[in-house]
Amino acid sequence: MLEGVFELHVELLAPGGSVEMVQKCFESGANSVYVGVKGWSRRASRYELEDHELVDAIRIARDFNGELRAGFNATPSSSEVGMCLEKIESLYSKGVSAVILNDIGLIKLVRDRLKDLKIVASIGCNILNYHEARLYKDAGANMIVADCKLSFDELKEIKEKVGVGIEVLIHANTDFTYLGKCWMSGYLSLRPDKIGDKSYFVGSPNRGGVCFRPCLKKWCLTDGYAKFADGFNLPNDMFLMLEEIPTLVEFVDCLKIQGREYSVELIGEIVSFYRRFLDCLKSDCNINIEQWKRELLRIATRRDAERLRKTLLLMMASEGKVKL
Amino acid sequence: MEIVTNVPTLEQLSKCSLEPYDGIYLGNPYCWRYDGNLIASDDIKNAVELVKSEGKKAYVTTYAVPRNKDLPLIFKLIDAIMDSDVDAIESTNLGVINYIKKEYDFRVHAGGLTNIYTSATAELLVEIGVERIMPAYEISLEEIEMIKRTGVEIEVVIHGKIPLGISHNCFLTKFEESLGEKCPDICRREVYFESDGLVLKPFGNVTLSGKDVCMYEHIEKLIEIGVNAGRVEGISERIGYRERVGRIYRRRLEVGFDRKDLEKLLSLNRHGVCNGFYFNRTGQLYVGGGV
Numbered sequence: 186m187l188e189g190v191f192e193l194h195v196e197l198l199a200p201g202g203s204v205e206m207v208q209k210c211f212e213s214g215a216n217s218v219y220v221g222v223k224g225w226s227r228r229a230s231r232y233e234l235e236d237h238e239l240v241d242a243i244r245i246a247r248d249f250n251g252e253l254r255a256g257f258n259a260t261p262s263s264s265e266v267g268m269c270l271e272k273i274e275s276l277y278s279k280g281v282s283a284v285i286l287n288d289i290g291l292i293k294l295v296r297d298r299l300k301d302l303k304i305v306a307s308i309g310c311n312i313l314n315y316h317e318a319r320l321y322k323d324a325g326a327n328m329i330v331a332d333c334k335l336s337f338d339e340l341k342e343i344k345e346k347v348g349v350g351i352e353v354l355i356h357a358n359t360d361f362t363y364l365g366k367c368w369m370s371g372y373l374s375l376r377p378d379k380i381g382d383k384s385y386f387v388g389s390p391n392r393g394g395v396c397f398r399p400c401l402k403k404w405c406l407t408d409g410y411a412k413f414a415d416g417f418n419l420p421n422d423m424f425l426m427l428e429e430i431p432t433l434v435e436f437v438d439c440l441k442i443q444g445r446e447y448s449v450e451l452i453g454e455i456v457s458f459y460r461r462f463l464d465c466l467k468s469d470c471n472i473n474i475e476q477w478k479r480e481l482l483r484i485a486t487r488r489d490a491e492r493l494r495k496t497l498l499l500m501m502a503s504e505g506k507v508k509l
Numbered sequence: 510m511e512i513v514t515n516v517p518t519l520e521q522l523s524k525c526s527l528e529p530y531d532g533i534y535l536g537n538p539y540c541w542r543y544d545g546n547l548i549a550s551d552d553i554k555n556a557v558e559l560v561k562s563e564g565k566k567a568y569v570t571t572y573a574v575p576r577n578k579d580l581p582l583i584f585k586l587i588d589a590i591m592d593s594d595v596d597a598i599e600s601t602n603l604g605v606i607n608y609i610k611k612e613y614d615f616r617v618h619a620g621g622l623t624n625i626y627t628s629a630t631a632e633l634l635v636e637i638g639v640e641r642i643m644p645a646y647e648i649s650l651e652e653i654e655m656i657k658r659t660g661v662e663i664e665v666v667i668h669g670k671i672p673l674g675i676s677h678n679c680f681l682t683k684f685e686e687s688l689g690e691k692c693p694d695i696c697r698r699e700v701y702f703e704s705d706g707l708v709l710k711p712f713g714n715v716t717l718s719g720k721d722v723c724m725y726e727h728i729e730k731l732i733e734i735g736v737n738a739g740r741v742e743g744i745s746e747r748i749g750y751r752e753r754v755g756r757i758y759r760r761r762l763e764v765g766f767d768r769k770d771l772e773k774l775l776s777l778n779r780h781g782v783c784n785g786f787y788f789n790r791t792g793q794l795y796v797g798g799g800v
């Protein structure tokens with residue numbers, strides 16, 4: 186049994202893959218929701234929002250007294266930096282109070298222009314140590330998203346030495362590689378495209394296109410003659426945190442649930458689950474962790490089914506059999 | 510254009526001919542445990558001296574993906590070569606790059622895993638004092654040209670296997686039993702991950718392209734952009750590879766295109782060649798000279 190005795194100020198951040206999902210997440214208890222700006226975030230464009238949808242999302246966030254974060258975390262081309270700055274300034278004037286960025290040069294340019302905009306350095310920055318975190322802070326980031334592979338001790342050390350906000354993913358996947366440092370998908374297949382004037386690279390996660398998840402193919406290990414192993418995946422595992430959360434909330438500022446590509450119902454349930462858990466930690470109630478674990482397991486089973494369908498679709502898309 | 514390559518250990522350095530090269534990157538940035546790795550060895554000073562005695566530039570690389578615990582080891586390496594004749598330190602971590610520039614009086618090269626995609630980031634690095642940049646492997650020649658306009662020196666891979674992913678641990682060690690070998694010997698084995706014609710080469714914490722990027726047919730284009738250095742990626746290769754490839758590119762620069770040399774390059778790797786992402790296409794495709 187865990188005793189809930191926390192003074193909690195931690196932010197619960199949820200995904201907004203559609204306006205409907207934004208509404209659902211706030212209703213379910215999220216403090217803030219992140220959305221992708223069409224063509225500019227690290228997900229397929231169908232889970233990103235058009236300008237008029239962003240306006241709706243900003244209004245919903247205001248109704249709930251919450252924050253809307255606009256994801257600009259695909260790395261632009263050099264020729265698109267100006268376009269990106271214009272877009273960010275326009276959304277800022279419409280009421281977006283926070284952006285997620287991936288490119289440190291861009292972070293600095295945005296900070297020079299907009300002093301009170303909250304800037305979050307994306308998971309794709311792959312910030313690995315306190316010297317690096319400090320440079321991002323100096324460039325203008327208020328918060329950094331921690332790589333899923335960093336330990337709590339490392340995060341604490343970064344927090345102590347740098348004093349930057351730290352966001353941790355509590356529902357996400359850990360890739361075979363460090364996130365932001367993988368180009369296997371584009372090596373397998375890359376199809377440059379356009380969304381309006383913005384170039385878009387289907388197959389490149391860093392550049393905002395989809396990842397074809399080649400790690401989840403069936404691989405064999407061979408020297409060209411003998412096969413030493415066959416039929417394995419390169420590791421890419423989903424996780425949902427629970428028991429770690431009481432420790433995490435002592436030193437992190439934001440808990441993020443990933444999953445713009447999942448169904449609205451599933452995401453609503455995940456958000457509501459974590460809201461109830463955090464509220465329970467905040468109050469003095471005793472926590473029966475086994476009971477919470479059982480509930481999370483039921484959610485995870487449904488999530489895995491949705492993810493498997495998505496992965497199969499992505500693999501077919503890499504071969505051009507379906508269009509995303 | 511300089512021709513440069515990388516050599517992981519003193520043993521390999523003493524066995525291979527550096528003659529075709531202008532500069533040598535010393536050490537294997539992908540794994541501390543690599544046998545004889547110069548980034549974790551007292552031999553580093555001897556290696557620098559050896560390279561300098563042949564009239565070449567000596568660059569020292571550092572661990573590519575340092576966490577908090579790795580930082581003291583990196584700075585220990587740099588302290589050890591403080592008073593040597595080293596020409597530059599290579600790092601692919603923004604924090605380490607910034608720290609070296611602030612605390613030491615060294616020339617710094619930002620390597621390919623630094624993820625430099627834009628001229629905005631290149632400008633930030635120039636402000637910090639970085640002298641040379643290898644842009645992200647994923648960007649096109651047009652984009653590299655825009656980064657070059659910041660005035661920074663540019664280095665690109667002209668030949669060899671490029672990193673396609675790097676992790677915090679070595680996946681190959683999961684197969685120690687079936688390979689009948691353990692770390693660190695395991696990554697001297699020529700083994701590949703294969704799936705439906707897609708080939709990757711695991712090498713410690715890094716996963717390399719199965720094919721060799723080959724820019725032999727496009728050297729003029731690189732010179733036109735103003736590329737300052739072309740790298741032959743030889744870190745995971747047998748000793749003879751560097752010398753053979755280096756000589757061909759040296760002839761390419763000094764004499765010109767030779768069909769026989771190109772054919773030699775195309776036949777060096779049984780998995781073939783590709784152009785990476787230089788032409789905005791699928792990384793494993795080879796475009797040929799017709800671009």
